[in-house]
Each structure stands twice: as C-alpha cells, then as structure tokens.
Amino acid sequence: MTDRVVYFNGEYVAESAARVSIFDSALMFGDMAFEMTRTFGQQPFGLLAHLDRLYGSLRLLEIDCGLTIEEMEAKTLETLARNQPTEAEDVDWQIMHNVSRGPLPLYATVFDGATEPTVSINCWPLITHMGGFLANYRDGLRLAICAQQAIPAHLMDPKAKTRSRMHYQMAVLQGARLGAGIWPVMLDPDGFLAEGPGWNIFLVKDGVVFSPEPRNCLLGVSRGNVLTLAERLEIPVRQANLGRYEALQADEIFCTSTTYCICHAVEFEGQTVGDGGPGPVFQRLQAAWKEQVGVDFVAQAEDYAQRLAAWREAELAVGVS
Numbered sequence: 001m002t003d004r005v006v007y008f009n010g011e012y013v014a015e016s017a018a019r020v021s022i023f024d025s026a027l028m029f030g031d032m033a034f035e036m037t038r039t040f041g042q043q044p045f046g047l048l049a050h051l052d053r054l055y056g057s058l059r060l061l062e063i064d065c066g067l068t069i070e071e072m073e074a075k076t077l078e079t080l081a082r083n084q085p086t087e088a089e090d091v092d093w094q095i096m097h098n099v100s101r102g103p104l105p106l107y108a109t110v111f112d113g114a115t116e117p118t119v120s121i122n123c124w125p126l127i128t129h130m131g132g133f134l135a136n137y138r139d140g141l142r143l144a145i146c147a148q149q150a151i152p153a154h155l156m157d158p159k160a161k162t163r164s165r166m167h168y169q170m171a172v173l174q175g176a177r178l179g180a181g182i183w184p185v186m187l188d189p190d191g192f193l194a195e196g197p198g199w200n201i202f203l204v205k206d207g208v209v210f211s212p213e214p215r216n217c218l219l220g221v222s223r224g225n226v227l228t229l230a231e232r233l234e235i236p237v238r239q240a241n242l243g244r245y246e247a248l249q250a251d252e253i254f255c256t257s258t259t260y261c262i263c264h265a266v267e268f269e270g271q272t273v274g275d276g277g278p279g280p281v282f283q284r285l286q287a288a289w290k291e292q293v294g295v296d297f298v299a300q301a302e303d304y305a306q307r308l309a310a311w312r313e314a315e316l317a318v319g320v321s
Helices: 025-029 047-061 069-086 105-111 127-131 134-139 166-178 221-232 244-249 280-293 297-320
Strands: 005-008 011-014 032-040 093-100 118-125 141-145 182-187 193-195 200-205 208-212 237-240 252-257 261-268
Touching: 005 069, 011 069, 025 093, 032 047, 047 069, 047 093, 047 221, 069 093, 069 118, 118 127, 127 297, 134 261, 134 297, 141 252, 166 182, 193 200, 193 208, 193 244, 200 221, 200 244, 208 221, 221 237, 221 252, 221 261, 221 280, 252 280, 261 280, 280 297
Parallel strands: 141 182, 141 261, 208 237
Antiparallel strands: 005 011, 005 118, 032 093, 093 118, 182 193, 200 208, 200 252, 252 261
C-alpha cells in the first residue's frame, strides 16, 4: 500500500483503511456534502472559498460536522502536509472533503448505540488527473447538449455540492453515446445552458464573456475566478439566459473546473467554434490564471503525461509488495 494517509473522523489513518459504513447516509441517500480543492506549487488554491461552500452545503443539508471552519482548515493543511513527502516536490495535489451525517440512527446498535457525522479529508496526486487531460488542452473540447437536464433549484438547490449526482452520471453516459470524447452540456428546465457534469461553461461574443444565469447551476469556485480575472483584465462579463442559439453564434467557448482550471472548446453540437482554435479572450484569461497561481498548468500536464505510466507502475509495485 502507499504511505498516503486520510483524516477520518478525528484520526489520521492509512488510505487503504479509510472506510465508510454500509449504513452511512451517504450510501443510503447520497446524503453527503463534498469539495475538491487543488494545489499549485503544493499550496492550496482557493481553500477558504471551497470550505465556505462546503459549510454552506452542510447548512442546507442540516449537518453539523462537529468542526468549525477554522478547525477544518487546520485539519486540511495537516493532512496535506502528512502526504506531501510521499511524492516529488513538483507534484501537485487534489484535496477532497467528504462530510455526511453519518450512519442512520436505525442502525445505531452497530455503533455502540451512538452515531456521529462522517468526516474525511484525503489527498491524491494530480499526476493522474492532469497527465490524462493533456490532449484536451492541446486539441480542445467537443461539446454537445445531452438529454439529461440539470436539476432545477426548486427541487434541490444546485449551489450545494453534494454526492446526490445521478443526473451528472446520466449526462456522462449520454455524452459517451453522442460520440467519443464528447463533453455533455445540460440544459435547465427552461431550455437554457446550465452546466456540464462537474464543470461550468462560458461563451464569448464580440469580446464579452457570457456565463449562464446562475439559478440552476453549481457556482464553481473556478467559475468565480474567471469573473475575478475578467474584471482585472477589464473584460466585460454578463450573466444571462443562454441557449443553443447563443452557443452556436459564439466566437469562443471555454469550460472551467478545479482540476484543469480552464480549457477551450473547438466544437459545439458538431459545429466548429470560432476558427477552431483557442480564442483571444480565452488566451488572456488562461495566461492571467497561470500568472495568478505561479504555475503553467498546461506545461505541468505535459510533464505529468510523460511520467504517468511510470508513476502508475510504481503505485502498483508498492501495492503488491
């Protein structure tokens, strides 16, 4: 097994020993809030923004995790620090928080009559995520609208980031049926662009950045960073109801997510976006993002892609020994 450890219910345990009960509400109902943060230069980026959203999700789910946000931050940094020596200094990390209300009271006898929230923090080397993403940076994304709709806010507020994500999984499966490498875009019930499964979408028209009106999509931390960078670069931004028509008329389309930050699209619904390459607004935002975090994440992906096979072999060798 690897030497990575997980913060799990007040203790630091081996990654292979971190187990959630089959009676946990996370398994029973998808009743779990979560967040994923990444590091740049091994330093967490936007950690407090992610934790603030985590605690907002927990408030909506009516879960008291037993830790203040300051305590959660301290546990996060400690978990990261304990794992960093297991990788080379140039390897960045994914930091994952998962919090549920714990095992259902019906099964309390299994837990000596008392049940408590399940709280875990784990770290995973980004070499797997970024190494496998390189082709998307190079070739761009191919987007298409899928049949699965986004969950509307009147049913479950999408601003909460929870593990109840079957609609995301259905979108992924439908995207795969639309064609190899297709990234599925979900519409809201009114027929407007909402989001992809785990990422936000932006359009650019006549130098203006457009983001879907945020009623029915997750307000991604990376989405928020685009808005911040655009303001700094004096690029106008509008949040509006955007449909298939607006997407097909766009000069540029790009997507954002915590892991890969920002990536341009070359195709929407089988039609070429702009001239088929990364547009000027996207390039300005990507360059500003790299400068902001002090890491060229595209070059990082190229480096990780070259090292990925050897890294996996080493992981498997450790697991067998």
